[in-house]
Structures are given as C-alpha cells and as structure tokens.
Amino acid sequence: MKLKEGIKEKNTVVKCGADLILPFAIVFGLCVIIFGTVSPGGGFQGGVLVASACILLWLGYGYGVTSKALSMELLETNEALGAIAYVLLAACGLFMGVRFCQNVFFDNGNVGDLISAGTITFMSFAVGYKVLTGIGVLLLLMFGMLAGEDDEEEEAE
Amino acid sequence: MKKVIALVSLAALLVAGCFAMNYSYNEVPITYDGSDTSVTDLYKDPKSYDLSEPDGVADIIVKTNLEQTMAANNVAAVVFDYRGFDTIGESFILLASIAGSYAILRSGKKRKEEHADEA
Structure with a gap:
C-alpha cells in the first residue's frame, strides 16, 4: 500500500530523471532512423528507441498524463499512413518500369550522402514512422492494462 | 460452383509453380554450387577455406551494391531493396x-x- 502511494505521487527523483533523459532518447532514436542508410542502424531499431520515450513518460507521470498526452487513435492512423507510404515508395519501382521494391532515384550525390540511396532512405523513414507509432500503441495498451489492474486491487482492498 | 473455382485456382497455382521451377532451373545463373569444395578436407583443415572472395548471392550483393543502390549500408540495401x-x-x-x-x-x-x- 505504501509503495503504491509512492508510485501514484511520483517520486521527484524519478520525474526529474525522466525529464532529463526524454529529449535525448527521442533525438537519439530519430538520429538512428535518419542515418540508417549511411551508418549501422535503420527504421525498426530507431522506431523502437523513439517509442521507449513512451515508457519514460509513463514512469515519470503515470497513466493519466500519458493517455492524455498521446492519443491512441491518432497513433493508429499514423501507423496506417506509414504502411501506405512504404507501399507507395516500393511501387515507385513499378512506375519507373523496374520491379517492385527496386531502388530508383539514386543518382544524386556521392556515396554516403543522406539521400544518395534514393528510395531506400525514404522507405527506411516510412518503416521507422510505422514502428514508432505501432510500438507506442502497444505500450499504451499495456499501460492501460496495468492501470486497470491497479484500480481492481484498490477496489478489492 | 465453389468447387470449380477452387479447382481452377489450384490448377493455376500448380502451373505457375511449375513455370517458376523451370525458370529458376534454366534461366537464373548458378552462383555457387559447392562442386569444388570437399567437406572432409574442410573439416580436417578449416583454415584452407578460401576467404578472399564471398560466395553465392553475397558475391553479387557485395560487388554490385554500390552500382545498383548507392547505399553505404549493405544491410539497409538488403532489407529495403533486395x-x-x-x-x-x-x-x-x-x-x-x-x-x-x-x-x-x-x-x-x-x-x-x-x-x-x-x-
């Protein structure tokens, strides 16, 4: 009972730690997504890193604030948008007369430039967007389940 | 009617599968068939394996990746293109x-x- 009260009031140390780490986590995840094609990294990994900011928010402020700050329906819509963007970018190959998913528009800049890899870069962005919103929805669902369990225990007591 | 549709679609799948098998057998170049490699010799002396050039599909990807995709990260090229x-x-x-x-x-x-x- 004591521990639950401590979690509900949110310890100042935990809150300040979450505040401190949150921007760095988001920026690092976005960096991994954006530079996926020129360095070790990629869409999936960066998306999960950005989604981990959700956990930091929950640790610092609890389920009420998190569910108000992040709309689950908006996240789902954006996940669908990411999937559509991936399929459209992959279909660029068909419009250019080569096979599906084949890389096109890659004749700009030197090797190692950010957009030198053509559609691969933008497909990586699309997958990163899709994964970060999708994992965010999953985490919000799990937080909702945990909050429901807490309420049940309180009612029982 | 449903049975007829199911039979026709199964037959179409069978024909497509046979065509794909025939195509992959005749048209696609064999990149690495392992005919020159003796497994017993390799087991006795693993260091005798020729590491200077990659085998099979890896050979194609490593050598022609920059011409085909211009991606500095080979893994990204494989995941999002190939x-x-x-x-x-x-x-x-x-x-x-x-x-x-x-x-x-x-x-x-x-x-x-x-x-x-x-x-």
Whole structure:
C-alpha cells in the first residue's frame, strides 16, 4: 500500500530523471532512423528507441498524463499512413518500369550522402514512422492494462 | 460452383509453380554450387577455406551494391531493396500483433466491467 502511494505521487527523483533523459532518447532514436542508410542502424531499431520515450513518460507521470498526452487513435492512423507510404515508395519501382521494391532515384550525390540511396532512405523513414507509432500503441495498451489492474486491487482492498 | 473455382485456382497455382521451377532451373545463373569444395578436407583443415572472395548471392550483393543502390549500408540495401517484400510482411506482422493485443486486452477490460456490475 505504501509503495503504491509512492508510485501514484511520483517520486521527484524519478520525474526529474525522466525529464532529463526524454529529449535525448527521442533525438537519439530519430538520429538512428535518419542515418540508417549511411551508418549501422535503420527504421525498426530507431522506431523502437523513439517509442521507449513512451515508457519514460509513463514512469515519470503515470497513466493519466500519458493517455492524455498521446492519443491512441491518432497513433493508429499514423501507423496506417506509414504502411501506405512504404507501399507507395516500393511501387515507385513499378512506375519507373523496374520491379517492385527496386531502388530508383539514386543518382544524386556521392556515396554516403543522406539521400544518395534514393528510395531506400525514404522507405527506411516510412518503416521507422510505422514502428514508432505501432510500438507506442502497444505500450499504451499495456499501460492501460496495468492501470486497470491497479484500480481492481484498490477496489478489492 | 465453389468447387470449380477452387479447382481452377489450384490448377493455376500448380502451373505457375511449375513455370517458376523451370525458370529458376534454366534461366537464373548458378552462383555457387559447392562442386569444388570437399567437406572432409574442410573439416580436417578449416583454415584452407578460401576467404578472399564471398560466395553465392553475397558475391553479387557485395560487388554490385554500390552500382545498383548507392547505399553505404549493405544491410539497409538488403532489407529495403533486395528483400523489400520481406520487410512489408514484417511490418504487417506488427499491425496484426497490435490487432491481437487489442482483442485480448479489450476483452479483459470488458470482463472486468461486467464483474463490477455483478458485484
């Protein structure tokens, strides 16, 4: 009972730690997504890193604030948008007369430039967007389940 | 009618499969068949394996990646270009997993509400 009260009031140390780490986590995840094609990294990994900011928010402020700050329906819509963007970018190959998913528009800049890899870069962005919103929805669902369990225990007591 | 449709689609699948097998047997170049490699010799002396050049598909990818994709990261090129269909499947599996967890967690919530009503 004591521990639950401590979690509900949110310890100042935990809150300040979450505040401190949150921007760095988001920026690092976005960096991994954006530079996926020129360095070790990629869409999936960066998306999960950005989604981990959700956990930091929950640790610092609890389920009420998190569910108000992040709309689950908006996240789902954006996940669908990411999937559509991936399929459209992959279909660029068909419009250019080569096979599906084949890389096109890659004749700009030197090797190692950010957009030198053509559609691969933008497909990586699309997958990163899709994964970060999708994992965010999953985490919000799990937080909702945990909050429901807490309420049940309180009612029982 | 349903049986006829099922039979026709199965026959079409069979014909397409036979064509694909024939095509991959005749048209696609064999990059590495292992005919020159003796497994027993390799087991006795693993260091005799020729590491100077990659085998098989890796040979094509490593040598022609920069001409075909200009991506500095070979893994990104493989994931988003050579195996783009695979990535589509992976990301749709994420979508399916979210739908599944929605079904499970929502039903638990509803059951809890019903339980509260009964109590």
